[in-house]
Amino acid sequence: MERLQKKSVMTLSATNVLVTGANGFIGEAVVARFVVDGCNVAGAVRRPAGASWAVSSPSLGNDADWRPLLAGKTVVVHTAARAHMLNDRVADPLAEFRRVNVEGTLLLAVQSAAMGVRRFVFISSIGVNGADTFQQPFISEDQAAPHSPYAVSKYEAELGLQALAAETGMEVVVIRPPLVYGPNAPGNFGSLMRWLQRGVPLPLGAIHNRRSMVALDNLVDLIVTCADHPAAANQTFLVSDGEDLSTTQLLQRLGRALGKPARLIPVPALLLKVGAALVGKPAIAQRLCGSLQVDISKTQQLLGWTPPLSVDEGLKRAAEGYLREASV
Template structure:
């Protein structure tokens, strides 16, 4: 197994857990972040001013065998930038490819890029999941920037021989999760009646532990070289099922009203919340058969185990 790893985005939701797993596996780690961070004993930390086309990585790449690139300009729900795509490209495309080119010069063997399911698109027809090697169809600036970074990395791999691995997670949840998933837990914990008792969609999710396990698997698995992988828990849930099972994990049975999803979608449209309605009522499924078969990988944590761990962390922090 490769032993010396550079991890970017070490303060992020995914990056922190990757760091902990690498340390527990006994790897030598250099972690980079913009913000100050405490690191486990034996881990080296390097502060990086930013991720762009001009970032100098030469002091970080000496002896590095693999890079796990988690750092990114993340998806912004209400972006106020006048040109969001340009801003995403500066970090997610230019910054990523600049790091990758310097990695080639330094002799790095493998570059693992944490991309996004948004490269595939925003939603699927029920029962027709996305596949890893399907034609990309990003719909927003974030997804476009991730796709362009992937394309640039593949060209670099072809030209130089550095192995590139691309991982596209779906929505990631686990201890410390934020945004809509955290709001969902707050509603359930308070016993708020929710109008989501009759939604029959299917959405793929991925527990943080499952994503981290796949990332670590890809560090030196021979079959991972120059491949793109989708990752999920392997069990798709409707919004209604997710709320019920999360309520069980919290010890607060979900109070769900059976409002038809079509009515919810109309109401959301009137309020200008179409994107939220899509996430709550629409389907987004992924087929992870390539990931399973090529890597002989199975998600090690079940949905209910992961929800229980997420709920426990939520309750402890209250």
């Protein structure tokens, strides 16, 4: 980790970076890392609240004017997006995802190119590859198979960015993370920590799937590397911790990190899938019982990059952050 951090300080100290979505789970951590590395960074947030790096962000849509924020910037890291909605009440979710994640992203990118930005780093999703791996892990060169409106919007944004790069010469880097976990992680991972901490028995003691995840610090380290690494230009990268776990293994190791041994009941995966289908929640069973693995060999070989944290170190940091928040 020291080697990567020192490289970043040397190469990024004179770089001017704009990070969108800087009050989000990923964006906030990216800004913090750039600050530590001595980079001149501005973080776009909807309501700046005193941080020296914070700047007021326009809404991510098809009529935003980003140009005042882009003046003098050489790199844009675009983490802002309309994310997954568990109970989406929008009449046409795909149209809304496209308005924000495709039209909004491409407008930002067009304005970035016009303002002289050299590199645009786009945080996409492993959902572009698909929802499940059956025979072998995903690679970035696989034929896209986006499985949800969110993933479709991310893929369409990727295609638009690639076309823009060819037209303007602005370098584009795409990163497709799987589940990202860390302190204050939203979504399913945060729910798992709450259940484990409360000692809730979970029917997940006999799940033999394999899933790739990425610790927040590992993803941030790759983003910072991609902001300046010459070999990253116009590439798509997959990222993970480099060790895949079953759902059962994840809960066992997360329980140890929390100091709360997981109480797991060995219910067969098939029964869980049937039960979830009966109550209209098949997607939840798929995420808990299905396999999704990524191959990061391209990322490692092309960039000389290794995940700085092991899975257990990442889980420990996530647990410590959760316990700090819970004690407040």
